[in-house]
Amino acid sequence: MRNTSNHWDIFCSVIDNYGDIGVTWRLARQLAAEYKINVRLWVDDLAAFRHIYPEVDVTATTQLLQDVEIRHWTTPLPAIEPGGVVIEALACHLPDSFIHAMAEKSPPPLWINLEYLSAENWVQGVHGLPSPHPRLPLTKYFFMPGYIAGTGGLTREAWLYHARDEFQNDINVQSRFWADIGLPNDKPGHLRISLFSYESASLNSLLAACSQSPRPIDLMVPLGKAVPQIAAWFAAAEARAGAIWRRGNLSVYVLPMLSQDDYDRLLWACDGNLVRGEDSFVRAQFAARPLIWQAYRQEEGAHLDKLAAFLDLYRANLPPADASLVRAVWQAWNREEDMAVLWPAWIDALPMLSTHARAWATHLAEQSDLASNLVKFINKLLESRAF
Numbered sequence: 001m002r003n004t005s006n007h008w009d010i011f012c013s014v015i016d017n018y019g020d021i022g023v024t025w026r027l028a029r030q031l032a033a034e035y036k037i038n039v040r041l042w043v044d045d046l047a048a049f050r051h052i053y054p055e056v057d058v059t060a061t062t063q064l065l066q067d068v069e070i071r072h073w074t075t076p077l078p079a080i081e082p083g084g085v086v087i088e089a090l091a092c093h094l095p096d097s098f099i100h101a102m103a104e105k106s107p108p109p110l111w112i113n114l115e116y117l118s119a120e121n122w123v124q125g126v127h128g129l130p131s132p133h134p135r136l137p138l139t140k141y142f143f144m145p146g147y148i149a150g151t152g153g154l155t156r157e158a159w160l161y162h163a164r165d166e167f168q169n170d171i172n173v174q175s176r177f178w179a180d181i182g183l184p185n186d187k188p189g190h191l192r193i194s195l196f197s198y199e200s201a202s203l204n205s206l207l208a209a210c211s212q213s214p215r216p217i218d219l220m221v222p223l224g225k226a227v228p229q230i231a232a233w234f235a236a237a238e239a240r241a242g243a244i245w246r247r248g249n250l251s252v253y254v255l256p257m258l259s260q261d262d263y264d265r266l267l268w269a270c271d272g273n274l275v276r277g278e279d280s281f282v283r284a285q286f287a288a289r290p291l292i293w294q295a296y297r298q299e300e301g302a303h304l305d306k307l308a309a310f311l312d313l314y315r316a317n318l319p320p321a322d323a324s325l326v327r328a329v330w331q332a333w334n335r336e337e338d339m340a341v342l343w344p345a346w347i348d349a350l351p352m353l354s355t356h357a358r359a360w361a362t363h364l365a366e367q368s369d370l371a372s373n374l375v376k377f378i379n380k381l382l383e384s385r386a387f
């Protein structure tokens with residue numbers, strides 16, 4: 001593929017949590033590593049960034065990480081010449097001064113609005129549409145991540161599946177991983193489930209069901225929103241990384257937040273994963289392990305539409321009884337209902353769900369990835385400009 005060989009600016013505003021920086025950092029480093037693009041990633045919250053990439057220096061206005069130039073996005077933005085491509089990610093707003101600098105550049109940068117991921121049908125219709133600026137000689141293009149042909153695809157690095165398979169096929173590598181993150185690896189018969197969720201009224205019933213499970217369950221919980229609620233359920237005084245809480249057949253291991261790459265390994269290593277938002281959700285699908293997704297809550301239940309659209313795709317090849325179970329479990333978790341009956345049913349179904357998860361991950365890899373789709377999209381626009 002032709003190298004677009006110029007400078008790209010990606011803007012990321014951290015609205016909350018880690019998804020905004022998680023998505024943009026992952027894309028930025030892939031563009032730099034696989035396409036040798038000079039990426040400048042503007043981030044307004046370096047502290048949030050450091051949670052998923054501990055090497056980040058929160059005091060630096062400029063730093064180079066994995067061949068990506070990281071710029072602290074301050075207000076006002078320093079006067080700077082825009083790159084040839086400008087990506088406005090996940091509903092952030094470019095500073096006016098930068099938009100004017102874009103309009104003054106000749107030719108003007110290609111302006112991409114990278115949207116949130118959704119499995120809903122309308123995504124295909126919007127993907128690639130131009131939106132001319134009302135006053136300035138600039139056009140912004142919608143780039144929609146998605147699961148089906150005619151969308152922008154999903155961010156998936158070239159190395160990902162190979163690294164996952166090497167990890168999942170090598171018990172020694174897995175043992176080293178557990179040791180490296182300070183967890184025991186000598187628990188035959190235990191199920192290991194990772195949990196990354198928002199606060200939830202369902203959580204207590206899930207913990208209770210785990211504690212009564214016939215098979216011991218180890219819940220791996222990186223520090224975050226769910227931890228105080230779990231600590232309260234155990235009546236534990238302090239919620240810190242390293243804490244271990246036990247009740248019945250449930251053990252909860254509180255982990256520090258891991259780097260993005262180690263979090264991938266955690267997803268690969270566990271028997272099942274509870275994930276949320278956007279990026280951890282996609283990574284859990286790539287992990288080829290059973291998952292339950294908690295969608296980011298939106299006004300008027302818009303997240304439940306997103307959930308339903310994804311479930312339609314994900315369950316398409318499952319026998320009816322299994323398909324119903326998956327929908328019931330995911331809906332209950334998202335509607336914050338009681339998990340007492342559904343959780344044990346999901347645990348019992350793990351062998352079937354594992355087979356399905358692998359088939360789904362294989363299916364996803366048939367689609368070209370978001371970075372390569374984006375580079376193709378940009379090259380096409382450049383070619384159309386040449387005439």
Ligand code: TRH
Nearest residue numbers: 017018019022052222257258259260263277278279280
């Ligand atoms: O953190 P999230 O809930 O993020 C978001 C934001 O809320 C955002 O505003 C919203 O629009 C979006 O969701 C849909 O969930 P997400 O998307 O899964 O992002 C988490 C990131 O954190 C992801 O890149 C994985 C990373 N991560 C680590 O690197 N280490 C960890 O230990 C964990 C648990 C996550």
